[in-house]
Amino acid sequence: MSKYDTRYASSPQAVKKYDTQELRDEFLIEKVMKTDELRWVYSHYDRFMVAGLVPVNKKIKLETIDPLKAPFFLERRELGIINVGESGDVNVDGTAYELGHKEALYLGQGNKEVEFSSKDGSNPAKFYLNSTPAHKKFPNKKIGINDVEVIELGSAETANARTLRKYIVNSVVDVCQLQMGMTTIKTGSSWNTMPAHVHDRRMEVYFYFEVPEDQAVSHFMGEPQETRHIWMGNEEAVISPPWSIHSGSGTASYSFIWGMAGENLDYGDMDVCKINELR
Numbered sequence: 001m002s003k004y005d006t007r008y009a010s011s012p013q014a015v016k017k018y019d020t021q022e023l024r025d026e027f028l029i030e031k032v033m034k035t036d037e038l039r040w041v042y043s044h045y046d047r048f049m050v051a052g053l054v055p056v057n058k059k060i061k062l063e064t065i066d067p068l069k070a071p072f073f074l075e076r077r078e079l080g081i082i083n084v085g086e087s088g089d090v091n092v093d094g095t096a097y098e099l100g101h102k103e104a105l106y107l108g109q110g111n112k113e114v115e116f117s118s119k120d121g122s123n124p125a126k127f128y129l130n131s132t133p134a135h136k137k138f139p140n141k142k143i144g145i146n147d148v149e150v151i152e153l154g155s156a157e158t159a160n161a162r163t164l165r166k167y168i169v170n171s172v173v174d175v176c177q178l179q180m181g182m183t184t185i186k187t188g189s190s191w192n193t194m195p196a197h198v199h200d201r202r203m204e205v206y207f208y209f210e211v212p213e214d215q216a217v218s219h220f221m222g223e224p225q226e227t228r229h230i231w232m233g234n235e236e237a238v239i240s241p242p243w244s245i246h247s248g249s250g251t252a253s254y255s256f257i258w259g260m261a262g263e264n265l266d267y268g269d270m271d272v273c274k275i276n277e278l279r
């Protein structure tokens with residue numbers, strides 16, 4: 001069995017009173033990428049699971065964790081994988097999927113034997129993993145760099161020029177509830193997800209990467225009129241409750257992977273906040 005840490009759900013009333021350390025303990029996931037070890041964070045928000053794996057010296061198997069009470073990990077779950085490192089392989093019940101830098105794989109419910117490896121342990125793959133409960137088996141699908149839907153958002157004038165890439169969304173691959181994509185902030189811009197939004201129907205997790213050394217991203221969370229911030233470093237993730245905004249401003253440009261789960265599969269279903277009404 002793999003190891004895991006549990007994160008419980010908090011109410012907006014409770015979070016109003018959290019100090020810096022409490023906010024970090026509840027929502028921040030430090031050091032997501034683990035070498036030769038799969039260690040999950042199991043969130044009680046929509047039972048969303050997060051892990052990061054860097055296979056260096058050996059192949060790593062996807063194993064169940066105790067709270068699933070399932071004989072194998074994907075018995076009642078689906079899994080999204082985005083490789084932010086060098087080339088690696090994901091072997092799924094005898095079929096090998098090669099994932100290059102920024103390529104992704106969707107694995108549906110029911111797959112039993114899943115094994116991760118790097119092509120070259122000295123230039124390893126870095127697999128970022130999100131998993132959600134599933135009720136139906138959909139086919140496994142690799143999403144290569146040319147399969148993603150790309151949209152340009154924001155502008156240099158408002159310091160939020162960015163490229164959003166949709167990898168695991170229902171117009172690209174059939175899924176039960178998982179949605180994943182990647183957003184890259186253009187040089188000179190700093191803001192992601194501004195204007196901010198909430199979607200009380202879905203929770204979300206952001207994994208910040210390509211944050212230059214000695215730089216940081218200030219991630220904003222909370223109800224739109226009661227915001228808080230969490231300072232984040234490279235390869236750290238943050239859980240966004242369904243009632244919370246999730247937006248960030250970096251001291252340099254950066255990228256992040258967003259993953260969502262909940263009530264519907266409509267990426268554009270967001271309640272946008274007025275910038276000058278944020279508090």
Ligand SMILES: O=C(O)C(=O)C[C@H](O)C(=O)CO
Binds near residue numbers: 153162181
């Ligand atoms: O920069 C953005 O805007 C985003 O990446 C927004 C996320 O995709 C999101 O929050 C989707 O709900």
Ligand SMILES: [Zn+2]
Binds near residue numbers: 197199204246270
């Ligand atoms: Zn969102």
